[in-house]
Amino acid sequence: MxxxxxxxxxxxxxxxxxxxxxxxxxxxxxxxxxxxxxxxTLKATTPSPDEAVRQRKQRMNEFLEQTEQERSERNKAEAEQQAKATKHAARCQALRARLKFLKSVSGIYRLNSEGERVFVDDEENERLRREFRARVQSECDI
Structure with missing residues (x-):
């Protein structure tokens, strides 16, 4: 003081x-x-930077801008990848739930043109189950 x-x-x-x-x-x-x-009355003057200092400052600013742009692009790519992974996980969860339901039912049916249930025969029933199980395995790596 x-x-x-x-x-x-x-x-x-x-x-x-x-x-x-x-x-x-x-x-x-x-x-x-x-x-x-x-x-x-004296006025203080600011020293003028020489050309080398000005160029060094400009390169530093360009480097910082480039680094910030790269960081922004990297964060955007990571966010997109995270969103894609979350969407994939939700889809796999739904497919697994459908597979579990498919295992619990005794027969599979289709709707005909009149909206009535028509059950498939045992051979097609087994084929549809195998195809769906293969689809879940290929998409969800189970």
Whole structure:
């Protein structure tokens, strides 16, 4: 805290310019006692970066933008893959449930053009069960 109090007057101190008896111009933070001096306001200038620094900064910004774009694309691809895996898992769960139901029923039927149930014979019944079981195995790796 004491440091702040000491720095404030220095920062607020003016800059003075005067010309001595030999015609030389001088600058100082206090006006001379026996000569008239003008108080000046100095503006701090920002150092201009040289070309190498500017190019290095530009390359760094390009690198950061490219890295962010790659990260965004990678996250998008991972999200799409996760959504696809979730959809596949739900489909397999439904197929397994249908397979379990198919094992529990004694006969399979089709609906005819009039909407009536027509049961298939034992040979076709077994063939349909095998085909469905093979489909579940190929799609769901069970």
């Amino acid at each position: 004491l440091v702040c109090l000491l720095i404030t007057p220095i920062a607020q101190a003016g800059t003075y310019r005067w010309v001595d008896e030999n015609g030389q111009t001088h600058f100082g933070d206090r006006p001379p006692a026996n000569t008239a001096a003008d108080e000046m």
